[in-house]
Every structure is written in C-alpha cells, then in structure tokens.
Amino acid sequence: MAALTINGQEYALPDDPRTTLLDFLHQHVKLFGAKKGCDHGQCGACTVLVEGERMNACLLLAFQLEGKAITTIEGIATDDGLHPLQQAFVKCDAFQCGYCTSGQICSGVALMSELEQNTPSTVWFESDYSDNEDIKERMSGNLCRCGAYSNIIDAVNIARDNKGVS
Amino acid sequence: MPASKHQSVTKIGEAVDRIDGPLKVQGKATYAGEFEFDQPTLVGVYVGASRSGGTLTHVDTADAESQPGVKAVLTYHNAPDQRPFSEPGDEGRFGQSRAVLNDTTIRYAGFPVALVVAETLEQARYAASLITHDVATDGPDFLDDVKEAQTTPESLDGGFEPDVSCGDIDHALNSSMRLDMTYRTPSQISAAMEPHTTIAYYDGDILHVHTSVQILASAVTCLANTLNMPEEKIHVQSPFVGGGFGSKLGLHNDAILACLGAIHLQQPVKVALHRRQVFHSAPHRGFSIQKIALSADNSGHINGISHHSAMPMAQDYAFAEATGAVARITYKADAIESVHRVKVVDSPMIDSCRAPGDSIGSLAFESAIDELALASETDPVTFRLNNIAPAHPITGKPFSTHHLEACLKQGAEEFGWDKRSKSEDNNTVKKGYGVALAMRMNMIVPSEAKIVLENDGKITVFTDMTDIGTGTYTILSQIVSDFFDMPASNITINLGDSRSPASCGSGGSFGASSSATSVRNACEKLSAQLCQMMGLAQGTHTVALHDNQVIAGEGNTQQSRSLADLLKETEGQQLEAKGEVEPGESHDDYEQYSCGAHFAEVTVDTVTGEVRIKRQHGVFSAGQILNKKTATSQLQGGMVWGASYALFEDLQRDRRHGGFVNCDLAEYHFAVNRDIGDISVSFIEEPDYKACKLGSKGIGELGITGAGAAIANAVCDATGARVRDFPITPDKVIAALG
Ligand code: FES
Ligand code: FES
Numbered sequence: 001m002a003a004l005t006i007n008g009q010e011y012a013l014p015d016d017p018r019t020t021l022l023d024f025l026h027q028h029v030k031l032f033g034a035k036k037g038c039d040h041g042q043c044g045a046c047t048v049l050v051e052g053e054r055m056n057a058c059l060l061l062a063f064q065l066e067g068k069a070i071t072t073i074e075g076i077a078t079d080d081g082l083h084p085l086q087q088a089f090v091k092c093d094a095f096q097c098g099y100c101t102s103g104q105i106c107s108g109v110a111l112m113s114e115l116e117q118n119t120p121s122t123v124w125f126e127s128d129y130s131d132n133e134d135i136k137e138r139m140s141g142n143l144c145r146c147g148a149y150s151n152i153i154d155a156v157n158i159a160r161d162n163k164g165v166s
Numbered sequence: 167m168p169a170s171k172h173q174s175v176t177k178i179g180e181a182v183d184r185i186d187g188p189l190k191v192q193g194k195a196t197y198a199g200e201f202e203f204d205q206p207t208l209v210g211v212y213v214g215a216s217r218s219g220g221t222l223t224h225v226d227t228a229d230a231e232s233q234p235g236v237k238a239v240l241t242y243h244n245a246p247d248q249r250p251f252s253e254p255g256d257e258g259r260f261g262q263s264r265a266v267l268n269d270t271t272i273r274y275a276g277f278p279v280a281l282v283v284a285e286t287l288e289q290a291r292y293a294a295s296l297i298t299h300d301v302a303t304d305g306p307d308f309l310d311d312v313k314e315a316q317t318t319p320e321s322l323d324g325g326f327e328p329d330v331s332c333g334d335i336d337h338a339l340n341s342s343m344r345l346d347m348t349y350r351t352p353s354q355i356s357a358a359m360e361p362h363t364t365i366a367y368y369d370g371d372i373l374h375v376h377t378s379v380q381i382l383a384s385a386v387t388c389l390a391n392t393l394n395m396p397e398e399k400i401h402v403q404s405p406f407v408g409g410g411f412g413s414k415l416g417l418h419n420d421a422i423l424a425c426l427g428a429i430h431l432q433q434p435v436k437v438a439l440h441r442r443q444v445f446h447s448a449p450h451r452g453f454s455i456q457k458i459a460l461s462a463d464n465s466g467h468i469n470g471i472s473h474h475s476a477m478p479m480a481q482d483y484a485f486a487e488a489t490g491a492v493a494r495i496t497y498k499a500d501a502i503e504s505v506h507r508v509k510v511v512d513s514p515m516i517d518s519c520r521a522p523g524d525s526i527g528s529l530a531f532e533s534a535i536d537e538l539a540l541a542s543e544t545d546p547v548t549f550r551l552n553n554i555a556p557a558h559p560i561t562g563k564p565f566s567t568h569h570l571e572a573c574l575k576q577g578a579e580e581f582g583w584d585k586r587s588k589s590e591d592n593n594t595v596k597k598g599y600g601v602a603l604a605m606r607m608n609m610i611v612p613s614e615a616k617i618v619l620e621n622d623g624k625i626t627v628f629t630d631m632t633d634i635g636t637g638t639y640t641i642l643s644q645i646v647s648d649f650f651d652m653p654a655s656n657i658t659i660n661l662g663d664s665r666s667p668a669s670c671g672s673g674g675s676f677g678a679s680s681s682a683t684s685v686r687n688a689c690e691k692l693s694a695q696l697c698q699m700m701g702l703a704q705g706t707h708t709v710a711l712h713d714n715q716v717i718a719g720e721g722n723t724q725q726s727r728s729l730a731d732l733l734k735e736t737e738g739q740q741l742e743a744k745g746e747v748e749p750g751e752s753h754d755d756y757e758q759y760s761c762g763a764h765f766a767e768v769t770v771d772t773v774t775g776e777v778r779i780k781r782q783h784g785v786f787s788a789g790q791i792l793n794k795k796t797a798t799s800q801l802q803g804g805m806v807w808g809a810s811y812a813l814f815e816d817l818q819r820d821r822r823h824g825g826f827v828n829c830d831l832a833e834y835h836f837a838v839n840r841d842i843g844d845i846s847v848s849f850i851e852e853p854d855y856k857a858c859k860l861g862s863k864g865i866g867e868l869g870i871t872g873a874g875a876a877i878a879n880a881v882c883d884a885t886g887a888r889v890r891d892f893p894i895t896p897d898k899v900i901a902a903l904g
Binding site: 016018019023026027030031032033034035036037038039040042043045072073074076077082086087089090091093095096097098099100101102105133136137139140141142143144145146147148149150151152153 | 183184186187188189190191192193194195196197199200202286287288289292356357358359360361406407408409410411438440441634635636637795796798799800802803804805806807810830831832836837838839840841842844845
C-alpha cells in the first residue's frame with residue numbers, strides 16, 4: 001500500500017492525484033489543526049513538519065509524500081503534556097484568534113532545531129544582526145493578522161530557554 | 167466550550183491566560199469549516215463574475231455538470247428562491263437579505279454566478295473551472311477626484327452627523343498661519359487569517375449553520391430574510407472565529423451559498439471562500455481623499471480645523487464612515503468644520519474594517535497636526551499638550567473621563583521622547599521619532615446572557631457572544647469567578663450559539679464591556695435569588711460559591727448552606743438567572759471615549775527609501791482593564807495594523823473590470839513579523855463607571871487609531887519627507903526626498 005505517516009499513524013495515499021497534503025489532512029484524515037489561510041504558500045497557516053522540516057502543506061501534493069513522516073500540530077504535544085513552545089504560546093498570549101497558531105507553532109518547533117543545527121537564515125548574511133532579528137526573520141513566513149508578532153517572539157525565546165538552547 | 171484550568175479565583179483585571187489557549191495551541195479549537203455532521207460533507211466552489219456592475223447574459227454549466235463527483239450546479243435558474251437583495255429595507259444591513267444566484271444582476275466583480283457542489287474539493291474546483299459566463303456592463307465607475315464626491319451620506323457609521331461645524335471657519339483659518347493639505351489613504355482589506363467559511367445542513371425542518379461570524383443574532387435574521395424561513399428554524403453556531411476585524415460582522419456569500427446548496431441537496435454543504443475570493447466577496451475599507459486645512463497662532467494654539475472627506479460608497483450598500491470624527495474631538499479650536507461626501511461607485515462591498523472612520527481619519531489628521539506643529543516650530547508633544555480639548559470642542563459636552571494629557575505625558579516619559587538621538591549627518595540611514603494621539607468612541611450595545619448554577623457548584627454562562635480573538639471566553643469567566651469568589655475551573659463559557667440569549671456580538675469595541683456587564687448583571691440576579699432562598703434580604707449580602715457551598719454575608723452573620731440542599735427543590739436542581747444591559751443616560755449626558763498616545767521610532771534608508779520600524783510604544787486609557795494580558799495583546803495587534811496600514815497595505819483597483827488587482831497575500835502585503843519592531847503598551851487605569859458598571863471601555867479599535875500617524879511622523883522627522891499619499895512605500899519616500 002502506498003502510504004504516508006501522519007503523527008505516527010499510516011494512511012493510504014488518496015486516489016485523486018490533485019489532493020494537496022492540506023486537503024488530504026482535512027478531507028481524509030479529519031485533522032483540522034493545519035489551517036488553510038491562502039492555499040498559495042503565502043501565509044504559513046498550513047505549516048507542518050515533513051521529516052522534521054517545516055513545509056506548507058498547501059504546496060505539497062499528497063502523492064509526493066509516499067513513505068514520509070509528517071507531524072501536524074496535533075502531534076506536537078506528547079503524553080507528558082504540551083510542548084514547551086505550546087506552553088510558552090499560552091503564557092505569552094502569542095495568539096488571539098488562534099487561526100495562524102498551528103502554523104506558528106510548527107514553524108517555531110522547526111526553528112528551534114534549525115538553530116540547534118546552525119542552519120542559516122538570510123539575516124546571517126548581514127553585517128550585524130540580533131538574535132531577535134534572526135527569529136523574526138525565521139517566523140516571517142507565518143502571517144498573523146491579529147498582530148501577535150511580538151508575543152510570538154517572546155514565546156519562542158522562552159521555549160528556547162526552557163530547552164536549554166543557547 | 168472551554169472551561170478554565172485555573173483552580174483559583176481569577177479577578178477582574180488580572181492578566182489571566184486565555185482559557186481557550188490550550189485548545190488553540192493544539193489545533194483543537196473548532197472553526198467553522200471543521201464541523202462534522204453524521205453525513206459526509208459535500209464541497210461547494212463558486213464562480214465569480216468576471217466584471218462589475220452589470221447583467222449576466224450567459225452562463226454555461228453543461229461541462230461542469232457532467233464531471234465525476236458533481237452533485238449539483240446552481241445558478242439563478244435553479245437555486246432555491248430568495249428574497250431580493252437588501253430587503254427588508256427597514257432591517258439593519260446585517261439582517262437584510264444577502265441573496266445570490268437569485269437573478270441576473272451582477273453586484274460587483276467576483277459576485278457569484280454559479281455554485282458547483284461535489285463530493286470533494288478537487289472535483290468541485292475543477293468542475294467550476296469549466297463554467298463560462300458573460301456579463302454585459304457599461305464599464306466600471308470610479309471615484310478619482312475629490313470633486314466627484316458630491317453626495318452627502320444620510321448618516322455615518324457610529325451615528326455621527328455627516329457635517330458639523332462651530333465658529334467662523336474662514337476667519338479662523340485666514341487670521342493666522344494656515345496650512346492646506348490633501349491626504350490620501352488606501353483601500354484596505356481585513357484579511358482575517360480564516361477565510362469566510364460556512365457548513366450548512368438542512369434536515370427538512372431546521373437549517374443548521376456553522377459559520378464564521380462576529381454577530382450571531384443578525385446572522386440568523388439575515389438567513390431568515392434571505393431564505394424566507396422563520397428565525398426559529400435556523401440554528402447558527404460560531405464558537406471560534408479566526409479573526410474578523412469587521413469583515414465578519416455580517417454573513418457573506420459563503421454562508422448563503424452553503425445554505426442554498428444544503429437546501430437543494432438536503433446534505434451538508436461546505437463553502438469556504440478561497441483567499442482570492444475574500445478580496446471581492448468580503449467587504450473592504452474604502453480609500454479616502456481628505457482635504458485638511460489648519461491654522462495656528464504665534465503661540466502654537468490651533469485656531470481653525472477644517473476637514474473634508476471624500477470616499478467611495480458601494481452601489482446598493484449605504485455604508486459611510488466618519489473619517490472626520492478625530493478632527494472634531496481631539497483638539498480645541500476657535501472654529502471647526504467637518505464635512506463628509508461620497509460618490510456611489512461600482513465596487514465590491516465597502517463596510518467596516520477595524521476602527522472605521524478613526525483609523526483612516528487619524529492617519530491623515532494626526533499627520534496634518536504634526537505638520538502644523540512643525541510649521542509653528544513647536545515640539546510635537548508640547549504642541550499637542552497645548553491644544554488638547556478638555557470637553558467636546560463642538561458641543562461643549564463633558565467627557566465621562568479623559569486622560570489624553572496623562573497618556574501623552576506618561577508616554578513621552580516611558581518612550582524617552584526628550585532623550586531621542588539623531589543619526590550622524592554622514593549616515594544615509596536616518597533615525598526619526600513620531601507621536602500621535604488616539605480618540606475612539608466608546609459604546610454599550612444591548613446584550614443578554616444567562617447563567618446556570620448546578621448543585622455541584624459549577625456555573626455555565628450562555629450568550630450568543632463571540633470570541634474573535636478578543637478574549638471573551640476568558641474575560642467572562644473572570645467576571646463570574648470574581649463575583650462569586652469561585653475557582654475559574656468551575657466555570658464554563660458557552661459562546662457562539664444562536665440558541666443562547668442574544669448578545670451585542672463582537673464589533674465596534676463594544677463587545678467586552680457590553681457582554682461582560684450582562685454577565686455581571688446575571689450574577690447579581692443569581693446572587694439575589696440565592697439570598698432569598700437562604701432567607702436573607704436581597705442584595706445586602708455578598709455571596710460566594712466555594713465548591714458546593716453557598717456562603718452569604720460576612721463576619722458573624724455569615725451563613726453557609728450546601729448547594730445540593732438549597733437547590734433540592736428547584737427544577738433540574740439548578741438555578742438560572744438572566745442579565746442584560748442597555749446604554750444608560752450617561753451615554754447621552756457625556757462624551758465617552760477611550761484615548762491613547764502613540765510613539766514610534768523608525769529608520770529611513772535615504773538611498774532605497776525603505777522605512778524600518780524600530781519600536782512602537784502606546785499608552786492607553788480605557789477605564790478598567792478587564793484582563794491585562796488579552797488587552798495588551800489586542801492593543802499591540804491594533805498597533806501592528808496601524809503600522810501596516812501606514813507603510814504597506816494598498817488594495818489596488820482593477821480599472822478594467824472594477825475589482826481588485828492584488829488579490830492574494832503575496833501581492834497584498836500586510837506586516838509580517840520582521841516588519842514590526844519592539845512593541846510596548848502601558849495603561850492609565852481608572853475605571854469609568856459612566857461607561858458601564860464594570861468601569862471598562864473599548865480597546866479593540868483604539869490600538870490602530872493614531873498608530874500609523876506616529877510612524878508617518880517619524881518618517882518625516884527622520885528625513886523631512888512628508889508623504890501624504892499612504893502607504894509610505896519606498897518610491898514615495900524617494901520622491902518626497904526630492
Ligand atoms: S494555506 Fe498554505 S501557506 Fe497559506
Ligand atoms: S492569532 Fe489570529 S491570525 Fe494569528
């Protein structure tokens with residue numbers, strides 16, 4: 001069976017090759033955590049992790065992902081409770097309507113490992129930049145119309161501290 | 167329906183975490199498009215008209231109908247009957263018919279001409295792409311020049327008169343130093359992150375509607391009027407709304423189309439606006455041309471304020487906003503004149519977008535005031551302090567409370583206005599600082615709520631109020647917890663259900679004060695009932711609910727009874743109380759405003775024209791703050807909007823077809839995280855009991871009001887470039903630098 005894995009569970013690929021990963025999640029798996037804000041790769045609301053890397057689920061066709069492991073927002077918390085970034089989002093009030101939040105958190109989780117692995121962002125090519133500038137740059141693919149931006153940065157910083165990441 | 171995790175009492179004002187937070191951070195809050203009925207949901211995709219204002223002459227659906235999975239294609243030929251658009255005329259605009267596919271009239275570019283309903287989105291989308299149609303039109307009509315706006319609107323949003331004046335304006339303007347300026351503000355779209363979405367299901371008796379809407383009661387009325395159904399047969403739910411900002415005050419095409427599909431097929435049908443469709447199907451803020459004339463004497467006192475606003479009004483949709491409201495209220499002057507004119511044009515719907523009137527007006531007016539301060543060679547903070555109006559400048563009516571001066575002084579102090587440093591001369595990147603004031607009308611709108619006490623000490627609040635990111639769930643829980651001194655974890659807040667008592671809904675910054683007061687009144691009634699049942703005189707005793715005990719009174723007269731015992735005899739072993747609120751006399755006797763002062767620091771690259779925001783600081787006075795955490799977030803969000811409106815957002819008209827050109831989130835740019843600098847907020851907190859019994863006033867629209875002007879003023883401070891045509895994009899900065 002041609003399948004992909006979502007949050008640890010296997011699902012058969014859809015018959016219709018036009019199905020994006022995002023629409024697959026909504027229509028077939030009934031996971032609605034990843035949101036559709038634009039369907040064009042322009043807002044980040046649909047961000048999920050594909051093999052640990054953040055991607056826009058609206059820009060991926062499900063059939064391209066055979067054998068891949070996908071984590072959606074529903075797979076970020078563990079049995080032990082919320083992920084430190086999820087906790088930090090609540091504490092810092094890093095959302096209002098919450099519609100962009102799944103994408104922000106998936107992006108933030110990936111960002112934390114990008115930093116651990118020294119993956120550069122575009123600001124690394126500037127002569128001087130601050131850590132906050134770097135995080136803002138990395139979070140700029142996730143639009144938030146409620147304007148929770150500064151609280152999102154606070155939340156990412158708190159979660160990084162809690163994980164002992166320098 | 168979230169219940170708080172807080173095991174303890176949450177006080178009014180406390181910076182409590184959102185009670186719906188855990189759901190939202192796990193992707194578990196159920197937005198409109200995520201509801202599942204027992205039967206599978208069909209998917210509807212509609213085709214929008216290619217051009218504006220005309221008549222549909224042809225629509226061919228044959229190919230679409232023969233596609234696999236397609237269940238129905240609806241056009242005006244076969245869609246269920248509806249009442250004509252905008253009937254009945256005496257109904258408020260959010261309750262009127264919003265008919266679509268009802269006749270051949272094309273109201274605007276993008277107006278639905280056909281709906282395909284299929285088993286999957288992929289099938290519906292493809293089939294829709296096969297539909298062809300033609301529209302006969304004379305070509306769109308636009309507002310280009312201020313002189314074309316000749317119509318006086320019947321009224322302005324917020325109940326303002328279109329024209330007001332006091333004093334001899336010609337004399338006031340001409341007797342001292344006079345500035346004449348023309349400002350332009352762009353069309354703007356709310357662009358809430360959740361596109362408007364509806365799932366509807368008609369079970370043969372009841373029409374069940376899950377939609378994303380700010381006000382439920384008028385949504386029910388709208389559907390009843392559109393579909394010729396009794397209101398009792400319509401059930402609307404909207405427990406979570408992915409942002410509204412005015413664009414979801416009423417229902418839009420997704421809702422009507424989903425209902426038409428559901429009635430036609432007797433199966434659940436979901437219609438989500440595609441992001442591109444949101445730009446045409448949902449309302450936008452119109453652009454404005456503001457002609458402003460100001461004068462000041464040698465000592466820096468304002469003599470004359472003249473504000474003329476010209477805006478488009480959409481065909482068949484009488485919405486006009488009070489662009490001049492800030493010019494009437496903020497500063498005292500010998501003479502003030504404020505005039506609003508519109509031109510009726512072919513346009514997608516123009517309606518409220520966060521802080522209608524004031525966000526547009528403040529952007530231009532507070533920039534113009536800065537020009538006057540500079541021309542008077544007075545520091546912009548001092549100039550404003552010298553001219554603040556202590557009472558309404560035109561009517562003379564007192565303000566209920568007014569802390570504009572305190573906001574300005576405290577803001578200047580916290581921001582470090584007197585310590586601002588300039589860039590070195592040889593640096594091509596220039597620093598600049600700006601200030602602007604904010605005044606936003608405060609309202610109470612009729613609202614009702616019901617609370618139910620169970621015999622285990624749990625309380626549930628029912629009201630059809632919505633939480634669109636505003637924190638309603640949390641605030642209402644605080645009201646109850648504080649009143650009964652009970653743990654928040656025992657309180658459940660049930661919102662967004664049209665079967666609950668009708669609230670004010672979310673909009674116009676009236677939501678929190680109005681709905682919270684209704685809940686507070688319900689608590690008082692419940693408490694009186696409990697006292698009575700305990701044989702105590704009504705209202706003379708405080709009542710607390712500790713676990714399953716009622717504790718009434720204090721000290722040696724304190725009594726305690728078990729709830730199980732007390733409610734033994736009551737129906738269902740529970741007790742219910744209703745609370746309501748209406749605007750009182752103090753709303754007629756006093757001018758009620760929230761106010762604030764904005765400060766901004768920017769850098770401007772004089773080679774590229776790029777403006778970068780370094781920091782924004784806002785100090786606000788909005789009476790008692792109900793939750794410092796959610797209030798701060800909302801104000802910060804408003805400030806982000808203000809910045810974004812001043813620098814980036816510009817919905818561009820398509821001169822060929824009468825729609826818009828830049829209909830996606832790449833071409834319509836609003837601020838992303840890195841566009842925004844450090845943001846901070848502080849409060850001048852003093853309850854205003856003339857506003858409501860909780861002492862709170864509106865904040866949802868206060869943050870945006872004035873925020874953009876502070877940035878525009880900072881750009882001018884940095885470079886001398888005064889851009890009067892918003893947004894301040896690099897090309898305009900370069901042009902202004904000369
Ligand atoms: S929905 Fe995928 S990026 Fe917007
Ligand atoms: S929280 Fe509403 S869009 Fe980000």
